[in-house]
Amino acid sequence: MFKSRFLTQKSCSYHIWTQPTGHNTSINIYNCVTRKIEPLIVKNKNAVTWYTCGPTVYDSSHIGHASCYVKLDIIQRILKNHFGLNLVTCMNITDVDDKIIKRAIELKVDYKEVSKQYEKEFWKDLGDLNIPQPDVVVRVTENMPLIIDFIKKLEEEGYAYKTTDNSVYFDSSRSCHSPGRLQNINEIVLVPSNPHKLAPADFALWKSLKNQNEPFFDSPWGKGRPGWHIECSTLASHIFGSNIDIHAGGLDLRFPHHENEEIQSCAFHDNHQWVNYWLHTGQLHLKHSTKMSKSLKNTISIQDMLKDVEPDVFRLTCVMNQYSSPMEYHAELLDTAKNVLKCYKIFLVACREVKQGFIRPVLNNDVLCELLMRSVKEIHEAFCDNFNTPRVIQILNHIVSKMNCMINSAANYQTKTTDNVYYLVAIENLVLDTLNTFGLDFDEAKKLQSEDSTEFINLLVHFRQEVRNLGLQDRNKDLLKLCDNLRDDLKKAGLSIRDHEKLSSWSR
Structure with missing residues (x-):
């Protein structure tokens, strides 16, 4: 019934990684599976696949999210502009989730209103941070049949089981990979959160409806909604298939989210390596704090940050910090x-x-x-x-x-x-x-040449320069004072004038 290499956890080492074949980018990148630096090899430099875990849209995004997405944008730009790779990017939007439902109940509105509001805000945040939208955006609620079919195949091939409460769980004992493939979890104690689970490491693929007032979707197992991990596996597989060059996200997603994505996707595609390179950004935290969390009420929204910090300042702050390292704000x-x-x-x-x-x-x-x-x-x-x-x-x-x-x-x-x-x-x-x-x-210097205001500013600066030269020639302090006053006023308006003996230059 089960394929031999998936029979037991003991038969596979969770640090096994197969180096891809294809185009060697000349980049050496940290590989969290082997725990060392490895060459970054993509299958095809003209179509490099990149999947990013997107947000669960139930609240305003904070600067921790900004740090993650800015750093990933920087890496994507390096790959495109410096190494000449044709990067195809995809991001999911989790638009139905326990947190979204809870927020909708608090606001006494439909959950769809909550997700639409905060997704719209999320894209505005990214735009204000000069982060372009990915090539493909996939939403959970728009792809429910795909998710259900993904779970059905896992169940049919013996990798998932239905519980007495009509939920569906992945059977971790049938996995090619033991927990801990992407991150050392020796010190983490896996405790069953559901008495129906066969093992602590099993995780939900489909969660049965518990409250009739909550949103649900029909499925072969009854009314309910998908688990978090299966959503990304399904949507990424739908766009990129059985193997992805790069899968990115914050370090906090490495376990259990990315871990479980890899486990179930390898089972679905009948392979041992769904993602070739997992790329994780270090977490951002406030000074004298080890964690930024909405539950701790110590977050700063992106829009609040941008009231005081220019986007380029925040972006350069991210550039000055290694992408995988934690950053103190x-x-x-x-x-x-x-x-x-x-x-x-x-x-x-x-x-x-x-x-x-x-x-x-x-x-x-x-x-x-x-x-x-x-x-x-x-x-x-x-x-x-x-x-x-x-x-x-x-x-x-x-x-x-x-x-x-x-x-x-x-x-x-x-x-x-x-x-x-x-x-x-x-x-x-x-x-x-x-x-x-x-x-x-x-x-900016090149942009100025094409702006309509350039000719006018040139005339103004040239006139001031002529007046200043007369003042210097005649040693007329009143004329020089007028020129200085005009320079100072223009500076307040965002125009900087610099005097070089008898010549003057300007910049914004």
Whole structure:
């Protein structure tokens, strides 16, 4: 009745992992199955499959969710923009769940109103964080027949059993994988939460209706709704089939959610490896707190955070932290990211001023060439090293510091100059391209050239420059004071003017 390799837990080691065949990305990534770094190999670089566990939409998303989804977005951008992979992304929305039902009862509304409201809010949060929607979005309630068919097959092949209360459980004793394949659970005691379960490790595939006032769906086992784990297995399998390149989510999902997904999906597809690479982001917590939880009432909603923190500041904070490491949310960390952003902006403005002739530094192209070549190599090596974005930021900071010293040296102004600046522009492009890869849009200098207001601002700055030059020539303090006042007023309006002897430049 049962396939031999699924007969007992003893017959399989839960740390067995088979390296895929296909395109070697040159990236080395942490593998939670083998507990070590492994080469990231995708089946087809032109169609890389990526599934992300989406939210249960019963409340506002908090900054812990923001940290997870921003970090995953950063990795996806690196894979697409730096490594040239055609990533196909899918995310589920859990729109029926015990928590949603409980919230609907509290609000005295239909559960569908709750899920629609908070899903809409979720997508707005992602948009405000500059996270694009995935290529495919799948909702639980829209795919109930698929979920029921998935459970039926598991039951028919002997991997699931119906209980006396008309629920359906996965029989863990028939699994190829013992609990603990993705995460060490030696210290976790599995206690049966339902007296009908055959073993503590068994988990619900279908939960029978307990309260007639709750939403339900008809099934061969009676009225009820699916368990949490079976939803993702079904929806991901529906889109990507029997094998997925990358399955992502927060570290808190590794056990039991991802663990049980893998167990039941391997049984369904009759294979021993449904997901080739599990990718988990480290959790975010508040300073002096070990956990952020709605039950502890210590969460900060994404919209509340964005009242005080710019999206790019939060994104750079995530870039500066290794994706798999925990991150402590506090003002000092955000201030550091804010200052780094400011340094990048000042550097890019200086590059534009050199290109426009406002600053004429002595540029040692031999030094710049060596800096460029070394930086390109080191950035690529950092990306290959388990997406080591903090190392990339260190490299960018070194570039900016070295370039600023060369550009702003007092001996550079109005003295001997080079005839070309192409290495400076190449380095500027490298910095911009890397920041854009992270989803940080610093290409403001190029954007300004196409804006309708540019010509007007140029005329205003040029007029002020002429008035200022008259004031300098005649040593007229009143004219100079008027020019300074205009500069200060424009700064309040978001326009920065910098004076360079008889020339003036501006930036937003």
